[in-house]
Each structure stands twice: as C-alpha cells, then as structure tokens.
Amino acid sequence: xxxxxxxxxxxxxxxxxxxxxxxxxxxxxxxxxxxxxxxxxxxxxxxxxxxxxxxxxxxxxxxxxxxxxxxxxxxxxxxxxxxxxxxxxxxxxxxxxxxxxxxxxxxxxxxxxxxxxxxxxxxxxxxxxxxxxxxxxxxxxxx
Amino acid sequence: xxxxxxxxxxxxxxxxxxxxxxxxxxxxxxxxxxxxxxxxxxxxxxxxxxxxxxxxxxxxxxxxxxxxxxxxxxxxxxxxxxxxxxxxxxxxxxxxxxxxxxxxxxxxxxxxxxxxxxxxxxxxxxxxxxxxxxxxxxxxxx
Numbered sequence: 001x002x003x004x005x006x007x008x009x010x011x012x013x014x015x016x017x018x019x020x021x022x023x024x025x026x027x028x029x030x031x032x033x034x035x036x037x038x039x040x041x042x043x044x045x046x047x048x049x050x051x052x053x054x055x056x057x058x059x060x061x062x063x064x065x066x067x068x069x070x071x072x073x074x075x076x077x078x079x080x081x082x083x084x085x086x087x088x089x090x091x092x093x094x095x096x097x098x099x100x101x102x103x104x105x106x107x108x109x110x111x112x113x114x115x116x117x118x119x120x121x122x123x124x125x126x127x128x129x130x131x132x133x134x135x136x137x138x139x140x141x142x143x
Numbered sequence: 144x145x146x147x148x149x150x151x152x153x154x155x156x157x158x159x160x161x162x163x164x165x166x167x168x169x170x171x172x173x174x175x176x177x178x179x180x181x182x183x184x185x186x187x188x189x190x191x192x193x194x195x196x197x198x199x200x201x202x203x204x205x206x207x208x209x210x211x212x213x214x215x216x217x218x219x220x221x222x223x224x225x226x227x228x229x230x231x232x233x234x235x236x237x238x239x240x241x242x243x244x245x246x247x248x249x250x251x252x253x254x255x256x257x258x259x260x261x262x263x264x265x266x267x268x269x270x271x272x273x274x275x276x277x278x279x280x281x282x283x284x285x
Contacts, residue, residue, distance in 0.1 A: 025219050045152045
C-alpha cells in the first residue's frame with residue numbers, strides 16, 4: 001500500500017512539474033535571469049506548491065500518517081557550512097542547465113540524450129558527495 | 144499562450160504541493176526529489192528502498208505517458224555537453240551536501256517555516272541568479 005501511494009504521489013508530482021513548465025529549462029533560466037527578459041512563472045509554481053503543503057503540515061499536527069508511523073520531526077534550526085555550500089553549488093548547477101532533480105527525472109523519457117547525460121552526471125555527483133562532505137568538514141574543522 | 148503561462152504554473156504548482164501533501168499525510172514522508180533518489184544511489188535509504196523506487200517510478204512514467212498522449216514537451220536543454228555535465232555534477236553534489244533541493248527545502252521546508260529550508264532556498268536562488276548572469280551575460284556560454 002505504501003508503494004501504491006508513493007507511486008501516485010510521484011506521478012502527481014511529475015504531472016505538476018510538466019504542466020507548470022518546470023521541465024522547460026528556458027522557463028527556469030528565465031526566472032533566474034533577473035537582468036534579462038524575466039519570466040515570473042516560477043513564483044506561481046512555488047507559491048502554488050507551498051499553499052497545499054502548508055495546509056498539510058497544519059493538518060498533520062497531533063495526528064499520525066494514514067499508513068502508520070510518525071510524521072518527520074522538524075529538523076533542528078541548525079544551519080552549518082554544508083547547508084550553505086551545498087545550496088550554493090546546487091543553485092549554480094541549476095542556473096547553468098535549468099534543471100533540478102525533480103524535473104530531470106520527470107523528463108527522463110522524452111528529454112533526449114542531453115537529459116540522460118544530465119541524469120548520469122547528477123548521480124555521479126550524488127556518489128561523490130559523501131567524500132566531498134568529509135573533505136569540507138575537515139577544512140571547516142581546521143580553520 | 145505566453146500570458147497563460149502563470150495559470151499553468153499555478154495549476155502545476157498546486158499539483159506539486161498536492162503530491163507533497165499526499166506523500167506526507169499518507170506515507171508520512173517528505174517529498175524531496177534529491178533525497179529520495181540520493182538515498183537509492185548511495186544506499187543510505189535502503190530501509191525504504193521500495194517506497195523510494197515506487198515514487199521515482201511514478202515521477203518518471205506519468206510524465207512519460209502525458210508527453211506521449213497530450214503534449215510534445217521540450218526541455219530546451221543546452222546542447223553543450225560540457226555545460227550539461229558540469230551542471231549535473233554541481234546539482235548532484237550540492238543537493239546531497241545541503242540535504243535537499245527545490246522540492247525538499249523549497250516546497251516542504253518553507254511550508255513548515257523551517258529555518259534550514261528557507262536559508263537553503265535563499266542561497267540556491269542567489270547562486271542560480273548569479274550563475275545565469277555569469278554564464279549567460281558575461282561569458283555567453285548558455
């Protein structure tokens with residue numbers, strides 16, 4: 001049952017990404033390009049996505065998930081260098097190609113060879129992340 | 144069509160948020176694309192491997208079917224493979240270091256007023272803006 005609902009959530013997420021225009025790299029780069037021909041679409045996407053989720057978080061208070069278990073606890077408000085550095089690196093790559101992980105997966109079957117290359121590079125980056133984290137932590141500890 | 148874009152953005156956004164709400168309220172999980180995939184890639188998510196794989200299967204196949212039946216979508220990704228590979232590596236490393244991307248930090252984090260999610264979103268938006276300015280307007284590679 002968990003897998004059925006996971007599939008449905010993934011499918012709805014993918015459909016939303018496609019319909020909203022998030023799988024179109026020109027729209028994403030158009031939103032990030034504040035000095036060019038700025039495209040405000042992404043503000044509507046993000047706003048539209050946050051609204052139902054904010055209601056869901058309110059609803060979740062004092063309840064448990066429908067299929068059992070517990071809701072994820074709110075993470076400690078601890079920032080740290082990995083959060084900042086990681087977000088900067090992610091943002092740089094996001095601007096460069098106009099793809100983030102969700103749309104990269106949603107466009108996998110119809111995004112052509114470039115999309116497959118992006119996916120492979122992203123997976124390679126994910127595999128490289130743990131040693132990079134150790135290295136960054138070492139620098140942070142010694143400075 | 145251009146002036147309709149914001150409506151499609153809003154409708155698609157509501158669907159994205161609806162998916163995140165469904166995954167939270169039914170499965171009790173955070174809908175973060177990079178975390179769900181990353182946990183499969185590096186093995187850290189092996190306790191719920193099937194649930195992650197099912198989510199990704201839906202994320203890949205439903206847009207595939209929609210693309211086949213109703214749209215002829217284009218990613219308009221740059222043909223410059225050096226740019227594509229660099230961007231993919233940066234997105235892969237960055238999202239795992241930061242423990243989240245646009246869906247996890249942006250949608251799920253901001254909507255519960257998580258400080259980490261809000262700070263991450265500010266930094267990746269800033270870096271994304273700088274990246275486009277530098278690589279498009281200064282260097283002209285994208």
